[in-house]
Amino acid sequence: MVTKNQNRPPLSLSSTSPTPSKFQNFVGDEHLLDKEQLVEAEKMVETPINGRTRQAFKVVNGGHELSPNSAPPSNAGSDYGIIEFTREDVEALLNEKAKKKDRFNYKERCENMVDYIKRLKVCIRWFQDLEINYSLEQEKLKNSLEMTQQKSIEIELLLKIKEDELNSIIVEMRRNCSSLQEKLIKEEAEKSIAVESLVKEREARLDIERSQTIQSANQKISSLNDMYKRLQEYITSLQQYNGKLHTELSSVEDELKRVEKEKANVAENISMLRGQLTLSISSQEEATKQKDALASEVASLRGELQQVRDDRDRQLSQAENLNAEFVQLKESRETSCIELDNLTLKANELEEKCSLKGNQLKALKEQLAAAEKKLQVSDISVYETRTEFEGQQKFVDELQRRLEDAEYKLIEGERLRKKLHNTILELKGNIRVFCRVRPLLADESRSTEGKIFSYPTLMEASGRAIDLTQNGQKHSFTFDKVFIPETSQEEVFVEISQLVQSALDGYKVCIFAYGQTGSGKTYTMMGRPGHPEEKGLIPRSLEQIFQTKQSQQPQGWKYEMQVSMLEIYNETIRDLIPTHRSSSDTTRLENGTPGKQYTIKHDASGNTQVSDLTVVDVQSAKEVAFLLNQAANSRSVGKTQMNEQSSRSHFVFTLRIYGVNESTDQQVQGVLNLIDLAGSERLSKSGSTGDRLKETQAINRSLSSLSDVIFALAKKEDHVPFRNSKLTYLLQPCLGGDSKTLMFVNISPDPSSVSESLCSLRFASRVNACEIGTPRRQTNGRATDSRLSYF
Numbered sequence: 001m002v003t004k005n006q007n008r009p010p011l012s013l014s015s016t017s018p019t020p021s022k023f024q025n026f027v028g029d030e031h032l033l034d035k036e037q038l039v040e041a042e043k044m045v046e047t048p049i050n051g052r053t054r055q056a057f058k059v060v061n062g063g064h065e066l067s068p069n070s071a072p073p074s075n076a077g078s079d080y081g082i083i084e085f086t087r088e089d090v091e092a093l094l095n096e097k098a099k100k101k102d103r104f105n106y107k108e109r110c111e112n113m114v115d116y117i118k119r120l121k122v123c124i125r126w127f128q129d130l131e132i133n134y135s136l137e138q139e140k141l142k143n144s145l146e147m148t149q150q151k152s153i154e155i156e157l158l159l160k161i162k163e164d165e166l167n168s169i170i171v172e173m174r175r176n177c178s179s180l181q182e183k184l185i186k187e188e189a190e191k192s193i194a195v196e197s198l199v200k201e202r203e204a205r206l207d208i209e210r211s212q213t214i215q216s217a218n219q220k221i222s223s224l225n226d227m228y229k230r231l232q233e234y235i236t237s238l239q240q241y242n243g244k245l246h247t248e249l250s251s252v253e254d255e256l257k258r259v260e261k262e263k264a265n266v267a268e269n270i271s272m273l274r275g276q277l278t279l280s281i282s283s284q285e286e287a288t289k290q291k292d293a294l295a296s297e298v299a300s301l302r303g304e305l306q307q308v309r310d311d312r313d314r315q316l317s318q319a320e321n322l323n324a325e326f327v328q329l330k331e332s333r334e335t336s337c338i339e340l341d342n343l344t345l346k347a348n349e350l351e352e353k354c355s356l357k358g359n360q361l362k363a364l365k366e367q368l369a370a371a372e373k374k375l376q377v378s379d380i381s382v383y384e385t386r387t388e389f390e391g392q393q394k395f396v397d398e399l400q401r402r403l404e405d406a407e408y409k410l411i412e413g414e415r416l417r418k419k420l421h422n423t424i425l426e427l428k429g430n431i432r433v434f435c436r437v438r439p440l441l442a443d444e445s446r447s448t449e450g451k452i453f454s455y456p457t458l459m460e461a462s463g464r465a466i467d468l469t470q471n472g473q474k475h476s477f478t479f480d481k482v483f484i485p486e487t488s489q490e491e492v493f494v495e496i497s498q499l500v501q502s503a504l505d506g507y508k509v510c511i512f513a514y515g516q517t518g519s520g521k522t523y524t525m526m527g528r529p530g531h532p533e534e535k536g537l538i539p540r541s542l543e544q545i546f547q548t549k550q551s552q553q554p555q556g557w558k559y560e561m562q563v564s565m566l567e568i569y570n571e572t573i574r575d576l577i578p579t580h581r582s583s584s585d586t587t588r589l590e591n592g593t594p595g596k597q598y599t600i601k602h603d604a605s606g607n608t609q610v611s612d613l614t615v616v617d618v619q620s621a622k623e624v625a626f627l628l629n630q631a632a633n634s635r636s637v638g639k640t641q642m643n644e645q646s647s648r649s650h651f652v653f654t655l656r657i658y659g660v661n662e663s664t665d666q667q668v669q670g671v672l673n674l675i676d677l678a679g680s681e682r683l684s685k686s687g688s689t690g691d692r693l694k695e696t697q698a699i700n701r702s703l704s705s706l707s708d709v710i711f712a713l714a715k716k717e718d719h720v721p722f723r724n725s726k727l728t729y730l731l732q733p734c735l736g737g738d739s740k741t742l743m744f745v746n747i748s749p750d751p752s753s754v755s756e757s758l759c760s761l762r763f764a765s766r767v768n769a770c771e772i773g774t775p776r777r778q779t780n781g782r783a784t785d786s787r788l789s790y791f
């Protein structure tokens with residue numbers, strides 16, 4: 001049990017004879033229990049709690065708990081508590097108290113009283129302090145109460161204001177609410193009306209929609225019809241345009257023929273005139289010569305005449321002298337009679353001579369006059385011939401100019417036609433296909449089954465169509481271009497030069513040759529070694545690229561070029577640039593075990609990388625030609641029944657072009673891929689065995705993968721099996737991307753290969769129908785590692 005009384009001072013009880021109780025142990029003579037506590041203690045002694053006979057009381061001094069055995073201080077503090085004691089203790093205490101009451105003497109009482117008074121004084125002081133504290137506290141409390149009251153008044157005021165506000169708001173809201181309710185009712189009524197009308201409308205709309213769907217379908221059909229018509233019109237306009245071009249072309253050709261005829265006539269005339277002119281020139285020369293001869297003769301005759309005259313004069317003077325002498329002699333006639341006779345004779349002789357010379361002179365003069373006349377006539381004829389020649393020359397020049405004009409028009413027309421054709425193809429996004437039929441080789445049969453190929457020359461088809469006849473059945477094909485066997489390498493290159501040019505303009509370009517073994521793929525791509533005039537597309541393309549590189553330098557263009565070459569042999573990639581070729585690679589060449597593993601990767605921007613492949617920076621076509629030569633020597637080639645020098649692998653030549661224009665800051669990044677595929681062949685025909693058989697099977701497998709890819713692309717299937725072979729995976733960006741792709745389908749004219757040729761042509765026309773998207777120009781900045789990027 002715990003009792004506390006902190007506000008009252010403790011009363012002390014003194015005992016004279018300590019009882020052997022615990023209580024005594026604690027308090028000694030002084031008991032710090034007050035009356036009430038004692039009464040409490042008595043009560044407790046009388047009423048044991050929970051059947052216990054001991055109750056716990058503790059005396060606390062200044063808040064410190066006293067341990068049971070420690071004696072309380074003499075001035076045991078202002079506090080008290082509970083002391084553990086027993087019933088017997090309390091009883092003994094009470095008995096002791098009763099006994100002590102009597103025993104207290106007066107002095108002790110006085111002392112006690114004094115002590116008590118002291119204590120009371122202390123108590124009073126304590127009370128006073130307490131009172132002061134209390135009043136202070138009261139003051140404080142009062143103040144705070146006042147403040148609190150003020151605050152509460154303020155708050156009350158605020159509350160009142162708020163309440164008023166809230167009331168007004170509530171009133172307002174009630175008003176609003178009622179108006180809203182009214183509105184709601186109204187709206188609900190309207191809604192129900194609207195719902196009704198909506199239902200009605202819906203029904204009506206459904207009716208209308210039904211009719212509209214029919215209408216829209218009709219409209220669609222009509223718009224499709226319109227579109228179809230427009231397309232038809234566009235096609236017809238294109239056809240008309242094409243036809244116009246063709247008519248223009250044919251008229252230009254007619255004109256050209258006419259002009260050529262005229263030219264031939266004129267040339268004939270000119271040659272005739274030239275003959276005449278040479279004749280007249282020679283006659284003129286002869287006449288001139290004659291004239292000169294005559295003139296010199298006349299001069300000599302004149303000289304002679306002069307001489308004769310001089311002679312005559314001399315003779316005359318001599319005659320005079322002689323006459324004088326004669327006169328003298330006459331005087332001495334007799335003496336000089338004989339001399340006179342002689343002199344007379346001499347004079348006669350001289351006169352005769354003189355008259356003869358005079359006659360000669362006359363004849364010469366006549367001759368001279370005739371020659372001069374002749375000269376004049378020939379001069380006139382020369383002049384006439386010259387004017388005629390000049391007229392003819394003018395006419396020839398005029399014809400020449402017209403011919404040049406016609407030729408220019410013809411070339412322009414052809415260029416425009418090509419450009420339009422290319423634009424149409426680019427818009428269509430198709431792979432372009434050129435077909436090339438090679439000439440019959442010396443050892444191939446020429447006559448047995450007749451001609452199997454013909455080339456229709458009708459307007460539209462001219463230069464683009466090829467017909468193959470097998471067992472009397474004709475199969476017609478049309479491609480972007482068909483090259484007949486007589487077409488030269490130069491003529492073929494002219495057709496692709498623009499495509500090559502676009503690699504410099506920043507396009508990805510891919511040209512690959514497909515065809516049966518021995519059909520002329522390597523000839524088309526590489527040409528005939530040692531015959532410069534028969535060099536193929538690859539060397540020609542490189543020459544053009546490096547020439548353009550040079551010619552564009554003045555306009556500020558600078559190009560960097562990198563070359564790499566690889567072959568896919570038995571489904572394994574091999575680096576064809578020898579700088580990297582290790583001894584292990586060489587070993588593999590012989591035993592066919594794979595060495596270095598090259599992997600193909602395509603990045604997000606459509607570039608292809610082949611890991612570890614050698615890439616060489618090149619500056620000139622010569623450097624590339626050297627590398628090409630080395631690659632051609634390293635390439636897997638073997639002899640088969642179909643071809644002496646059969647390529648047993650797919651050859652991929654890649655030229656990466658990075659161009660920058662320093663004056664305009666333009667940048668282009670183009671790629672030129674030139675691919676010579678290995679030839680397809682029938683195992684039965686090729687007669688391959690052993691390693692050759694393995695090669696043939698690998699070639700046929702990869703070409704069949706190529707055809708699977710083409711089939712999937714043509715059918716626009718969701719999945720295109722590019723990964724089925726290294727070849728198709730490498731060609732993926734060309735076949736399914738945004739590059740300008742051209743396929744050469746090479747055809748052998750050998751009648752024994754007619755079924756293979758038919759297969760190739762069918763495959764090619766399927767390729768021609770493939771849509772791969774519109775080519776994109778790469779004009780972005782320099783790639784971080786452009787060296788590895790391929791397609």
Ligand SMILES: Nc1ncnc2c1ncn2[C@@H]1O[C@H](COP(=O)(O)OP(=O)(O)OP(=O)(O)O)[C@@H](O)[C@H]1O
Pocket residue numbers: 437438439441485515516517518519520521522523524528643645646647648677678679680746
């Ligand atoms: N247009 C042509 N003019 C003259 N000769 C040609 C022509 N095309 C090919 N040839 C000759 O035909 C033969 C076979 O040609 P080529 O080796 O290019 O065939 P290919 O298709 O590459 O064969 P493979 O697939 O077996 O390598 C060669 O002797 C080549 O010189």
